[in-house]
Amino acid sequence: MNEVWIDDLPLPAGPPVLALGAHFQAAVCVAGPRVARLSPPLVDLDSAQACDSLRAQALDGLRRLAGQAVAVQAIAHDAHPDFPSTALARQLAAERGVPAWAVQHHHAHLAAVWAEHAMPEPAPHLVGLALDGFGLGTDGQAWGGELLHLHGPRAHRLGHLSPxxxxxxxxxxxxxxxxxxxxxxxxxxxxxxxxxxxxxxxxxxxxxxxxxxxxxxxxxxxxxxxxxxxxxxxxxxxxxxxxxxxxxxxxxxxxxxxxxxxxxxxxxxxxxxxxxxxxxxxxxxxxxxxxxxxxxxxxxxxxxxxxxxxxxxxxxxxxxxxxxxxxxxxxxxxxxxxxxxxxxxxxxxxxxxxxLPQRLPPGDAAIAYGQAVVARLVLAYH
Missing domain, CATH: 3.30.420.40 (ATPase, nucleotide binding domain)
Incomplete structure:
Protein backbone atom coordinates (compact mmCIF):
# COMPACT_ATOMS: atom_id res chain seq x y z
CA MET A 1 0.00 0.00 0.00
CA ASN A 2 1.23 3.49 -0.85
CA GLU A 3 2.10 5.24 2.42
CA VAL A 4 2.59 8.71 0.93
CA TRP A 5 0.03 11.49 1.33
CA ILE A 6 -1.02 13.13 -1.96
CA ASP A 7 -0.28 16.84 -1.75
CA ASP A 8 -1.43 20.00 -3.51
CA LEU A 9 -4.86 18.85 -4.64
CA PRO A 10 -6.84 21.89 -5.87
CA LEU A 11 -9.83 23.15 -3.90
CA PRO A 12 -12.46 25.87 -4.18
CA ALA A 13 -11.90 28.76 -1.78
CA GLY A 14 -13.22 28.33 1.73
CA PRO A 15 -12.46 27.49 5.37
CA PRO A 16 -10.57 24.38 6.55
CA VAL A 17 -12.40 21.06 6.65
CA LEU A 18 -11.60 17.42 7.32
CA ALA A 19 -13.20 14.48 5.46
CA LEU A 20 -13.07 10.80 6.40
CA GLY A 21 -14.17 8.92 3.27
CA ALA A 22 -16.53 5.95 3.14
CA HIS A 23 -16.02 2.27 4.05
CA PHE A 24 -13.88 0.65 1.38
CA GLN A 25 -10.52 2.31 0.72
CA ALA A 26 -11.32 4.89 3.39
CA ALA A 27 -8.92 7.81 3.54
CA VAL A 28 -8.60 11.18 5.23
CA CYS A 29 -8.60 14.45 3.32
CA VAL A 30 -7.24 17.59 4.98
CA ALA A 31 -8.53 20.70 3.23
CA GLY A 32 -6.33 23.57 4.31
CA PRO A 33 -6.55 27.25 3.39
CA ARG A 34 -5.46 26.74 -0.24
CA VAL A 35 -5.00 23.06 -1.14
CA ALA A 36 -5.93 19.60 0.09
CA ARG A 37 -3.85 16.61 1.18
CA LEU A 38 -5.16 13.05 0.90
CA SER A 39 -3.90 10.22 3.08
CA PRO A 40 -3.07 6.71 1.84
CA PRO A 41 -6.28 4.66 1.56
CA LEU A 42 -7.03 1.79 3.91
CA VAL A 43 -8.19 -1.52 2.43
CA ASP A 44 -11.56 -1.26 4.23
CA LEU A 45 -13.02 -0.61 7.68
CA ASP A 46 -14.08 -4.17 8.52
CA SER A 47 -11.57 -4.60 11.33
CA ALA A 48 -10.83 -2.77 14.58
CA GLN A 49 -7.26 -2.29 13.38
CA ALA A 50 -8.42 -0.51 10.22
CA CYS A 51 -10.74 1.75 12.24
CA ASP A 52 -7.87 2.60 14.59
CA SER A 53 -5.72 3.46 11.58
CA LEU A 54 -8.42 5.78 10.24
CA ARG A 55 -8.66 7.52 13.61
CA ALA A 56 -4.88 7.94 13.68
CA GLN A 57 -4.95 9.43 10.17
CA ALA A 58 -7.78 11.78 11.18
CA LEU A 59 -5.92 13.02 14.26
CA ASP A 60 -2.82 13.47 12.14
CA GLY A 61 -4.88 15.55 9.73
CA LEU A 62 -6.17 17.74 12.53
CA ARG A 63 -2.61 18.26 13.76
CA ARG A 64 -1.57 19.28 10.27
CA LEU A 65 -4.27 21.95 10.25
CA ALA A 66 -3.26 23.13 13.71
CA GLY A 67 0.31 23.42 12.44
CA GLN A 68 -0.98 25.92 9.89
CA ALA A 69 -2.58 27.92 12.72
CA VAL A 70 -6.08 27.20 11.43
CA ALA A 71 -8.97 25.35 13.05
CA VAL A 72 -11.22 22.88 11.28
CA GLN A 73 -14.68 24.30 10.53
CA ALA A 74 -16.50 21.08 9.57
CA ILE A 75 -15.94 17.35 9.32
CA ALA A 76 -17.43 15.58 6.30
CA HIS A 77 -18.38 11.92 5.95
CA ASP A 78 -20.41 9.53 3.83
CA ALA A 79 -24.20 9.62 4.11
CA HIS A 80 -24.33 5.97 5.22
CA PRO A 81 -25.14 6.11 8.96
CA ASP A 82 -23.54 2.76 9.81
CA PHE A 83 -20.05 3.28 8.40
CA PRO A 84 -17.30 3.47 11.06
CA SER A 85 -16.01 6.56 9.26
CA THR A 86 -19.39 8.23 9.85
CA ALA A 87 -19.30 7.43 13.57
CA LEU A 88 -15.74 8.77 13.86
CA ALA A 89 -16.62 11.98 12.00
CA ARG A 90 -19.56 12.64 14.28
CA GLN A 91 -17.46 11.97 17.38
CA LEU A 92 -14.62 14.26 16.32
CA ALA A 93 -17.06 16.98 15.25
CA ALA A 94 -18.84 16.86 18.61
CA GLU A 95 -15.54 17.06 20.48
CA ARG A 96 -14.56 20.18 18.53
CA GLY A 97 -17.96 21.83 18.41
CA VAL A 98 -18.17 21.91 14.60
CA PRO A 99 -20.78 20.45 12.25
CA ALA A 100 -20.50 16.94 10.84
CA TRP A 101 -21.82 16.97 7.27
CA ALA A 102 -23.03 13.95 5.38
CA VAL A 103 -22.12 13.98 1.68
CA GLN A 104 -23.93 11.57 -0.63
CA HIS A 105 -21.49 8.99 -2.01
CA HIS A 106 -21.93 9.64 -5.73
CA HIS A 107 -21.98 13.39 -5.30
CA ALA A 108 -18.54 13.03 -3.71
CA HIS A 109 -17.29 10.89 -6.61
CA LEU A 110 -18.12 13.55 -9.20
CA ALA A 111 -17.07 16.49 -7.03
CA ALA A 112 -13.63 14.91 -6.73
CA VAL A 113 -13.32 14.63 -10.51
CA TRP A 114 -14.44 18.23 -11.03
CA ALA A 115 -12.04 19.65 -8.43
CA GLU A 116 -9.07 17.59 -9.58
CA HIS A 117 -9.19 19.36 -12.93
CA ALA A 118 -8.80 22.74 -11.17
CA MET A 119 -11.50 24.28 -13.31
CA PRO A 120 -11.52 28.09 -13.26
CA GLU A 121 -15.18 28.20 -12.21
CA PRO A 122 -15.65 28.76 -8.45
CA ALA A 123 -18.23 25.93 -8.29
CA PRO A 124 -19.32 23.06 -10.52
CA HIS A 125 -21.95 23.33 -13.21
CA LEU A 126 -21.86 20.03 -15.05
CA VAL A 127 -23.54 16.69 -15.46
CA GLY A 128 -21.85 13.41 -14.72
CA LEU A 129 -22.15 9.67 -14.37
CA ALA A 130 -21.18 8.07 -11.05
CA LEU A 131 -20.76 4.35 -11.75
CA ASP A 132 -19.84 1.90 -9.00
CA GLY A 133 -20.96 -1.04 -6.91
CA PHE A 134 -22.70 0.63 -4.00
CA GLY A 135 -23.40 3.94 -2.34
CA LEU A 136 -26.35 4.87 -0.14
CA GLY A 137 -28.75 7.13 -2.00
CA THR A 138 -30.81 9.99 -0.68
CA ASP A 139 -33.86 7.68 -0.80
CA GLY A 140 -32.18 5.09 1.42
CA GLN A 141 -31.68 2.68 -1.48
CA ALA A 142 -28.53 1.19 -3.01
CA TRP A 143 -27.29 3.44 -5.83
CA GLY A 144 -24.49 2.91 -8.31
CA GLY A 145 -25.57 3.95 -11.81
CA GLU A 146 -26.35 7.64 -11.33
CA LEU A 147 -26.84 10.56 -13.70
CA LEU A 148 -26.31 13.70 -11.61
CA HIS A 149 -26.35 17.45 -12.20
CA LEU A 150 -23.81 19.24 -9.99
CA HIS A 151 -24.58 22.91 -9.50
CA GLY A 152 -22.81 24.84 -6.78
CA PRO A 153 -22.80 22.75 -3.58
CA ARG A 154 -25.79 20.67 -4.66
CA ALA A 155 -26.31 17.51 -6.70
CA HIS A 156 -29.61 16.72 -8.40
CA ARG A 157 -30.42 13.19 -9.53
CA LEU A 158 -31.50 13.39 -13.16
CA GLY A 159 -31.67 9.65 -13.70
CA HIS A 160 -30.42 6.19 -12.81
CA LEU A 161 -30.16 2.68 -14.16
CA SER A 162 -33.31 0.60 -13.80
CA PRO A 163 -33.16 -1.18 -10.45
CA LEU A 356 -11.90 11.86 -15.88
CA PRO A 357 -9.91 11.10 -12.71
CA GLN A 358 -6.24 11.93 -13.23
CA ARG A 359 -3.96 11.84 -10.16
CA LEU A 360 -6.58 10.06 -8.08
CA PRO A 361 -8.22 6.69 -8.78
CA PRO A 362 -11.88 6.63 -9.86
CA GLY A 363 -12.99 4.48 -6.91
CA ASP A 364 -13.59 5.09 -3.22
CA ALA A 365 -10.01 6.09 -2.41
CA ALA A 366 -10.94 9.55 -3.76
CA ILE A 367 -14.25 9.85 -1.86
CA ALA A 368 -12.73 11.82 1.05
CA TYR A 369 -11.39 14.42 -1.40
CA GLY A 370 -14.85 14.78 -2.96
CA GLN A 371 -16.42 15.11 0.48
CA ALA A 372 -13.98 17.89 1.36
CA VAL A 373 -14.80 19.70 -1.87
CA VAL A 374 -18.55 19.54 -1.22
CA ALA A 375 -18.16 20.62 2.42
CA ARG A 376 -16.01 23.55 1.33
CA LEU A 377 -18.65 24.60 -1.21
CA VAL A 378 -21.42 24.34 1.39
CA LEU A 379 -19.47 26.54 3.80
CA ALA A 380 -18.71 29.06 1.06
CA TYR A 381 -22.36 29.29 -0.02
CA HIS A 382 -23.56 29.75 3.55
Whole structure:
Protein backbone atom coordinates (compact mmCIF):
# COMPACT_ATOMS: atom_id res chain seq x y z
CA MET A 1 0.00 0.00 0.00
CA ASN A 2 1.23 3.49 -0.85
CA GLU A 3 2.10 5.24 2.42
CA VAL A 4 2.59 8.71 0.93
CA TRP A 5 0.03 11.49 1.33
CA ILE A 6 -1.02 13.13 -1.96
CA ASP A 7 -0.28 16.84 -1.75
CA ASP A 8 -1.43 20.00 -3.51
CA LEU A 9 -4.86 18.85 -4.64
CA PRO A 10 -6.84 21.89 -5.87
CA LEU A 11 -9.83 23.15 -3.90
CA PRO A 12 -12.46 25.87 -4.18
CA ALA A 13 -11.90 28.76 -1.78
CA GLY A 14 -13.22 28.33 1.73
CA PRO A 15 -12.46 27.49 5.37
CA PRO A 16 -10.57 24.38 6.55
CA VAL A 17 -12.40 21.06 6.65
CA LEU A 18 -11.60 17.42 7.32
CA ALA A 19 -13.20 14.48 5.46
CA LEU A 20 -13.07 10.80 6.40
CA GLY A 21 -14.17 8.92 3.27
CA ALA A 22 -16.53 5.95 3.14
CA HIS A 23 -16.02 2.27 4.05
CA PHE A 24 -13.88 0.65 1.38
CA GLN A 25 -10.52 2.31 0.72
CA ALA A 26 -11.32 4.89 3.39
CA ALA A 27 -8.92 7.81 3.54
CA VAL A 28 -8.60 11.18 5.23
CA CYS A 29 -8.60 14.45 3.32
CA VAL A 30 -7.24 17.59 4.98
CA ALA A 31 -8.53 20.70 3.23
CA GLY A 32 -6.33 23.57 4.31
CA PRO A 33 -6.55 27.25 3.39
CA ARG A 34 -5.46 26.74 -0.24
CA VAL A 35 -5.00 23.06 -1.14
CA ALA A 36 -5.93 19.60 0.09
CA ARG A 37 -3.85 16.61 1.18
CA LEU A 38 -5.16 13.05 0.90
CA SER A 39 -3.90 10.22 3.08
CA PRO A 40 -3.07 6.71 1.84
CA PRO A 41 -6.28 4.66 1.56
CA LEU A 42 -7.03 1.79 3.91
CA VAL A 43 -8.19 -1.52 2.43
CA ASP A 44 -11.56 -1.26 4.23
CA LEU A 45 -13.02 -0.61 7.68
CA ASP A 46 -14.08 -4.17 8.52
CA SER A 47 -11.57 -4.60 11.33
CA ALA A 48 -10.83 -2.77 14.58
CA GLN A 49 -7.26 -2.29 13.38
CA ALA A 50 -8.42 -0.51 10.22
CA CYS A 51 -10.74 1.75 12.24
CA ASP A 52 -7.87 2.60 14.59
CA SER A 53 -5.72 3.46 11.58
CA LEU A 54 -8.42 5.78 10.24
CA ARG A 55 -8.66 7.52 13.61
CA ALA A 56 -4.88 7.94 13.68
CA GLN A 57 -4.95 9.43 10.17
CA ALA A 58 -7.78 11.78 11.18
CA LEU A 59 -5.92 13.02 14.26
CA ASP A 60 -2.82 13.47 12.14
CA GLY A 61 -4.88 15.55 9.73
CA LEU A 62 -6.17 17.74 12.53
CA ARG A 63 -2.61 18.26 13.76
CA ARG A 64 -1.57 19.28 10.27
CA LEU A 65 -4.27 21.95 10.25
CA ALA A 66 -3.26 23.13 13.71
CA GLY A 67 0.31 23.42 12.44
CA GLN A 68 -0.98 25.92 9.89
CA ALA A 69 -2.58 27.92 12.72
CA VAL A 70 -6.08 27.20 11.43
CA ALA A 71 -8.97 25.35 13.05
CA VAL A 72 -11.22 22.88 11.28
CA GLN A 73 -14.68 24.30 10.53
CA ALA A 74 -16.50 21.08 9.57
CA ILE A 75 -15.94 17.35 9.32
CA ALA A 76 -17.43 15.58 6.30
CA HIS A 77 -18.38 11.92 5.95
CA ASP A 78 -20.41 9.53 3.83
CA ALA A 79 -24.20 9.62 4.11
CA HIS A 80 -24.33 5.97 5.22
CA PRO A 81 -25.14 6.11 8.96
CA ASP A 82 -23.54 2.76 9.81
CA PHE A 83 -20.05 3.28 8.40
CA PRO A 84 -17.30 3.47 11.06
CA SER A 85 -16.01 6.56 9.26
CA THR A 86 -19.39 8.23 9.85
CA ALA A 87 -19.30 7.43 13.57
CA LEU A 88 -15.74 8.77 13.86
CA ALA A 89 -16.62 11.98 12.00
CA ARG A 90 -19.56 12.64 14.28
CA GLN A 91 -17.46 11.97 17.38
CA LEU A 92 -14.62 14.26 16.32
CA ALA A 93 -17.06 16.98 15.25
CA ALA A 94 -18.84 16.86 18.61
CA GLU A 95 -15.54 17.06 20.48
CA ARG A 96 -14.56 20.18 18.53
CA GLY A 97 -17.96 21.83 18.41
CA VAL A 98 -18.17 21.91 14.60
CA PRO A 99 -20.78 20.45 12.25
CA ALA A 100 -20.50 16.94 10.84
CA TRP A 101 -21.82 16.97 7.27
CA ALA A 102 -23.03 13.95 5.38
CA VAL A 103 -22.12 13.98 1.68
CA GLN A 104 -23.93 11.57 -0.63
CA HIS A 105 -21.49 8.99 -2.01
CA HIS A 106 -21.93 9.64 -5.73
CA HIS A 107 -21.98 13.39 -5.30
CA ALA A 108 -18.54 13.03 -3.71
CA HIS A 109 -17.29 10.89 -6.61
CA LEU A 110 -18.12 13.55 -9.20
CA ALA A 111 -17.07 16.49 -7.03
CA ALA A 112 -13.63 14.91 -6.73
CA VAL A 113 -13.32 14.63 -10.51
CA TRP A 114 -14.44 18.23 -11.03
CA ALA A 115 -12.04 19.65 -8.43
CA GLU A 116 -9.07 17.59 -9.58
CA HIS A 117 -9.19 19.36 -12.93
CA ALA A 118 -8.80 22.74 -11.17
CA MET A 119 -11.50 24.28 -13.31
CA PRO A 120 -11.52 28.09 -13.26
CA GLU A 121 -15.18 28.20 -12.21
CA PRO A 122 -15.65 28.76 -8.45
CA ALA A 123 -18.23 25.93 -8.29
CA PRO A 124 -19.32 23.06 -10.52
CA HIS A 125 -21.95 23.33 -13.21
CA LEU A 126 -21.86 20.03 -15.05
CA VAL A 127 -23.54 16.69 -15.46
CA GLY A 128 -21.85 13.41 -14.72
CA LEU A 129 -22.15 9.67 -14.37
CA ALA A 130 -21.18 8.07 -11.05
CA LEU A 131 -20.76 4.35 -11.75
CA ASP A 132 -19.84 1.90 -9.00
CA GLY A 133 -20.96 -1.04 -6.91
CA PHE A 134 -22.70 0.63 -4.00
CA GLY A 135 -23.40 3.94 -2.34
CA LEU A 136 -26.35 4.87 -0.14
CA GLY A 137 -28.75 7.13 -2.00
CA THR A 138 -30.81 9.99 -0.68
CA ASP A 139 -33.86 7.68 -0.80
CA GLY A 140 -32.18 5.09 1.42
CA GLN A 141 -31.68 2.68 -1.48
CA ALA A 142 -28.53 1.19 -3.01
CA TRP A 143 -27.29 3.44 -5.83
CA GLY A 144 -24.49 2.91 -8.31
CA GLY A 145 -25.57 3.95 -11.81
CA GLU A 146 -26.35 7.64 -11.33
CA LEU A 147 -26.84 10.56 -13.70
CA LEU A 148 -26.31 13.70 -11.61
CA HIS A 149 -26.35 17.45 -12.20
CA LEU A 150 -23.81 19.24 -9.99
CA HIS A 151 -24.58 22.91 -9.50
CA GLY A 152 -22.81 24.84 -6.78
CA PRO A 153 -22.80 22.75 -3.58
CA ARG A 154 -25.79 20.67 -4.66
CA ALA A 155 -26.31 17.51 -6.70
CA HIS A 156 -29.61 16.72 -8.40
CA ARG A 157 -30.42 13.19 -9.53
CA LEU A 158 -31.50 13.39 -13.16
CA GLY A 159 -31.67 9.65 -13.70
CA HIS A 160 -30.42 6.19 -12.81
CA LEU A 161 -30.16 2.68 -14.16
CA SER A 162 -33.31 0.60 -13.80
CA PRO A 163 -33.16 -1.18 -10.45
CA UNK A 164 -32.15 -4.82 -10.29
CA UNK A 165 -33.31 -6.87 -7.27
CA UNK A 166 -30.57 -8.24 -5.01
CA UNK A 167 -31.95 -11.59 -3.82
CA UNK A 168 -30.48 -12.27 -0.41
CA UNK A 169 -29.19 -8.71 -0.05
CA UNK A 170 -25.41 -8.38 0.24
CA UNK A 171 -24.93 -12.03 -0.73
CA UNK A 172 -25.88 -11.10 -4.30
CA UNK A 173 -22.80 -8.91 -4.66
CA UNK A 174 -20.62 -11.94 -3.83
CA UNK A 175 -22.54 -14.44 -5.95
CA UNK A 176 -23.36 -13.17 -9.46
CA UNK A 177 -25.50 -16.24 -10.20
CA UNK A 178 -28.11 -14.65 -7.94
CA UNK A 179 -28.09 -11.47 -10.03
CA UNK A 180 -28.35 -13.40 -13.28
CA UNK A 181 -31.39 -15.21 -11.89
CA UNK A 182 -32.85 -11.88 -10.78
CA UNK A 183 -32.30 -10.40 -14.25
CA UNK A 184 -34.01 -13.37 -15.91
CA UNK A 185 -36.89 -13.19 -13.44
CA UNK A 186 -37.28 -9.46 -14.15
CA UNK A 187 -37.42 -10.26 -17.87
CA UNK A 188 -40.33 -12.61 -17.24
CA UNK A 189 -38.22 -15.74 -17.77
CA UNK A 190 -38.95 -17.48 -14.48
CA UNK A 191 -38.22 -21.00 -15.73
CA UNK A 192 -34.89 -19.87 -17.14
CA UNK A 193 -34.09 -18.10 -13.86
CA UNK A 194 -34.83 -21.28 -11.94
CA UNK A 195 -32.64 -23.35 -14.27
CA UNK A 196 -29.77 -20.89 -13.90
CA UNK A 197 -30.02 -20.99 -10.10
CA UNK A 198 -30.14 -24.80 -10.12
CA UNK A 199 -27.08 -24.99 -12.37
CA UNK A 200 -24.90 -22.46 -10.59
CA UNK A 201 -26.16 -22.04 -7.03
CA UNK A 202 -25.77 -24.38 -4.06
CA UNK A 203 -28.00 -27.43 -3.93
CA UNK A 204 -31.45 -26.63 -2.61
CA UNK A 205 -31.10 -22.84 -3.05
CA UNK A 206 -32.90 -22.36 -6.37
CA UNK A 207 -36.52 -22.67 -5.23
CA UNK A 208 -36.06 -20.50 -2.10
CA UNK A 209 -34.33 -17.84 -4.21
CA UNK A 210 -37.15 -17.77 -6.75
CA UNK A 211 -39.61 -17.64 -3.85
CA UNK A 212 -37.89 -14.43 -2.67
CA UNK A 213 -38.01 -12.93 -6.17
CA UNK A 214 -41.67 -13.87 -6.68
CA UNK A 215 -42.66 -12.06 -3.49
CA UNK A 216 -40.06 -9.33 -3.43
CA UNK A 217 -38.79 -10.43 -0.02
CA UNK A 218 -35.17 -9.76 0.94
CA UNK A 219 -34.61 -8.40 -2.56
CA UNK A 220 -33.57 -4.76 -2.09
CA UNK A 221 -33.32 -2.88 -5.39
CA UNK A 222 -30.00 -1.58 -6.66
CA UNK A 223 -29.30 0.83 -9.52
CA UNK A 224 -25.63 -0.19 -9.53
CA UNK A 225 -23.71 -0.61 -12.78
CA UNK A 226 -21.38 -2.92 -10.87
CA UNK A 227 -24.27 -5.30 -10.19
CA UNK A 228 -25.27 -5.13 -13.87
CA UNK A 229 -21.74 -6.25 -14.76
CA UNK A 230 -22.08 -9.11 -12.27
CA UNK A 231 -25.37 -10.27 -13.79
CA UNK A 232 -23.94 -10.16 -17.31
CA UNK A 233 -20.84 -12.13 -16.32
CA UNK A 234 -22.94 -14.92 -14.85
CA UNK A 235 -25.39 -14.98 -17.78
CA UNK A 236 -22.39 -15.53 -20.08
CA UNK A 237 -20.89 -18.21 -17.83
CA UNK A 238 -17.81 -16.13 -17.05
CA UNK A 239 -18.20 -15.76 -13.26
CA UNK A 240 -20.79 -17.17 -10.88
CA UNK A 241 -18.98 -16.51 -7.57
CA UNK A 242 -16.57 -13.68 -6.87
CA UNK A 243 -13.23 -14.27 -5.17
CA UNK A 244 -12.88 -10.48 -4.83
CA UNK A 245 -15.35 -7.61 -5.44
CA UNK A 246 -14.32 -6.90 -9.06
CA UNK A 247 -13.83 -10.48 -10.27
CA UNK A 248 -16.95 -10.59 -12.47
CA UNK A 249 -16.31 -7.21 -14.09
CA UNK A 250 -12.70 -8.15 -14.75
CA UNK A 251 -13.77 -11.43 -16.35
CA UNK A 252 -16.14 -9.53 -18.63
CA UNK A 253 -13.49 -7.02 -19.66
CA UNK A 254 -10.92 -9.76 -20.30
CA UNK A 255 -13.39 -11.69 -22.48
CA UNK A 256 -14.28 -8.55 -24.43
CA UNK A 257 -10.59 -7.78 -25.02
CA UNK A 258 -10.03 -11.32 -26.30
CA UNK A 259 -12.90 -10.93 -28.76
CA UNK A 260 -12.07 -7.43 -29.97
CA UNK A 261 -14.34 -4.49 -30.84
CA UNK A 262 -17.94 -4.99 -31.89
CA UNK A 263 -20.86 -2.61 -32.51
CA UNK A 264 -23.50 -1.86 -29.87
CA UNK A 265 -26.62 -4.01 -29.88
CA UNK A 266 -29.43 -2.19 -31.74
CA UNK A 267 -32.23 -1.55 -29.29
CA UNK A 268 -30.04 -2.75 -26.43
CA UNK A 269 -31.53 -0.28 -23.96
CA UNK A 270 -34.68 1.68 -23.25
CA UNK A 271 -35.30 4.98 -21.49
CA UNK A 272 -38.44 5.69 -19.54
CA UNK A 273 -39.60 8.06 -16.82
CA UNK A 274 -41.97 6.80 -14.12
CA UNK A 275 -44.45 9.37 -12.84
CA UNK A 276 -42.76 12.01 -10.66
CA UNK A 277 -39.48 10.05 -10.70
CA UNK A 278 -36.06 10.48 -12.35
CA UNK A 279 -35.55 8.97 -15.78
CA UNK A 280 -34.41 5.34 -15.94
CA UNK A 281 -31.97 3.75 -18.37
CA UNK A 282 -32.88 0.09 -18.76
CA UNK A 283 -30.44 -2.42 -20.27
CA UNK A 284 -33.00 -5.22 -20.03
CA UNK A 285 -32.95 -5.87 -23.81
CA UNK A 286 -29.18 -6.30 -23.62
CA UNK A 287 -29.46 -8.79 -20.76
CA UNK A 288 -32.08 -10.74 -22.73
CA UNK A 289 -29.64 -10.90 -25.65
CA UNK A 290 -26.87 -12.19 -23.37
CA UNK A 291 -29.16 -14.85 -21.90
CA UNK A 292 -29.53 -16.31 -25.40
CA UNK A 293 -25.89 -15.84 -26.46
CA UNK A 294 -23.82 -18.90 -27.38
CA UNK A 295 -20.42 -17.17 -27.60
CA UNK A 296 -19.35 -15.66 -24.24
CA UNK A 297 -16.54 -13.61 -25.80
CA UNK A 298 -18.86 -12.04 -28.36
CA UNK A 299 -21.45 -11.48 -25.63
CA UNK A 300 -18.91 -9.72 -23.42
CA UNK A 301 -17.80 -7.46 -26.27
CA UNK A 302 -21.43 -6.68 -27.10
CA UNK A 303 -22.14 -5.87 -23.45
CA UNK A 304 -19.19 -3.48 -23.18
CA UNK A 305 -20.02 -1.67 -26.42
CA UNK A 306 -23.75 -1.39 -25.72
CA UNK A 307 -23.40 -0.14 -22.16
CA UNK A 308 -20.84 2.48 -23.22
CA UNK A 309 -23.03 3.73 -26.08
CA UNK A 310 -26.20 3.83 -23.99
CA UNK A 311 -24.50 5.70 -21.16
CA UNK A 312 -22.79 8.16 -23.52
CA UNK A 313 -26.00 9.09 -25.35
CA UNK A 314 -27.80 9.45 -22.01
CA UNK A 315 -25.12 11.81 -20.69
CA UNK A 316 -25.03 13.80 -23.93
CA UNK A 317 -28.77 14.39 -23.67
CA UNK A 318 -28.47 15.51 -20.07
CA UNK A 319 -25.67 17.97 -20.94
CA UNK A 320 -27.88 19.55 -23.58
CA UNK A 321 -30.83 19.62 -21.18
CA UNK A 322 -29.01 21.60 -18.47
CA UNK A 323 -26.92 23.70 -20.86
CA UNK A 324 -23.36 22.66 -20.09
CA UNK A 325 -20.43 21.54 -22.21
CA UNK A 326 -18.67 19.78 -19.33
CA UNK A 327 -19.32 16.21 -18.20
CA UNK A 328 -17.63 14.12 -15.51
CA UNK A 329 -17.13 10.39 -15.08
CA UNK A 330 -16.37 8.82 -11.70
CA UNK A 331 -16.78 5.69 -9.60
CA UNK A 332 -15.07 2.33 -9.38
CA UNK A 333 -16.55 1.01 -12.66
CA UNK A 334 -14.18 3.43 -14.43
CA UNK A 335 -11.36 1.01 -13.57
CA UNK A 336 -12.74 -0.88 -16.58
CA UNK A 337 -10.47 0.42 -19.34
CA UNK A 338 -12.82 -0.45 -22.17
CA UNK A 339 -15.73 1.41 -20.58
CA UNK A 340 -13.57 4.38 -19.64
CA UNK A 341 -11.99 4.82 -23.08
CA UNK A 342 -15.24 4.21 -24.99
CA UNK A 343 -17.12 6.80 -22.92
CA UNK A 344 -14.33 9.36 -23.21
CA UNK A 345 -13.99 8.92 -26.97
CA UNK A 346 -17.74 9.07 -27.63
CA UNK A 347 -18.29 12.14 -25.46
CA UNK A 348 -15.26 13.96 -26.83
CA UNK A 349 -16.40 13.33 -30.40
CA UNK A 350 -19.70 14.97 -29.43
CA UNK A 351 -17.77 18.14 -28.52
CA UNK A 352 -18.09 17.78 -24.74
CA UNK A 353 -15.29 18.40 -22.27
CA UNK A 354 -15.03 15.01 -20.60
CA UNK A 355 -13.47 15.09 -17.13
CA LEU A 356 -11.90 11.86 -15.88
CA PRO A 357 -9.91 11.10 -12.71
CA GLN A 358 -6.24 11.93 -13.23
CA ARG A 359 -3.96 11.84 -10.16
CA LEU A 360 -6.58 10.06 -8.08
CA PRO A 361 -8.22 6.69 -8.78
CA PRO A 362 -11.88 6.63 -9.86
CA GLY A 363 -12.99 4.48 -6.91
CA ASP A 364 -13.59 5.09 -3.22
CA ALA A 365 -10.01 6.09 -2.41
CA ALA A 366 -10.94 9.55 -3.76
CA ILE A 367 -14.25 9.85 -1.86
CA ALA A 368 -12.73 11.82 1.05
CA TYR A 369 -11.39 14.42 -1.40
CA GLY A 370 -14.85 14.78 -2.96
CA GLN A 371 -16.42 15.11 0.48
CA ALA A 372 -13.98 17.89 1.36
CA VAL A 373 -14.80 19.70 -1.87
CA VAL A 374 -18.55 19.54 -1.22
CA ALA A 375 -18.16 20.62 2.42
CA ARG A 376 -16.01 23.55 1.33
CA LEU A 377 -18.65 24.60 -1.21
CA VAL A 378 -21.42 24.34 1.39
CA LEU A 379 -19.47 26.54 3.80
CA ALA A 380 -18.71 29.06 1.06
CA TYR A 381 -22.36 29.29 -0.02
CA HIS A 382 -23.56 29.75 3.55
Missing amino acids: LPLPGGDAASREPWRLAAAALHRLGRRDQALAHAVAHGPAGMAEPLLHLLDRGWRCPPSTSLGRLFDAAASLLGLCHRQTHPAAAAQALEAAALRHGPCPPLPGGWQRHRPANQPEQLDFGPLLAHLADATDPLAGAACFQATVAEGLALWLMGAAAQVGTGAVALGGGCLHNRLLRSALHDRLSRAGLRCL
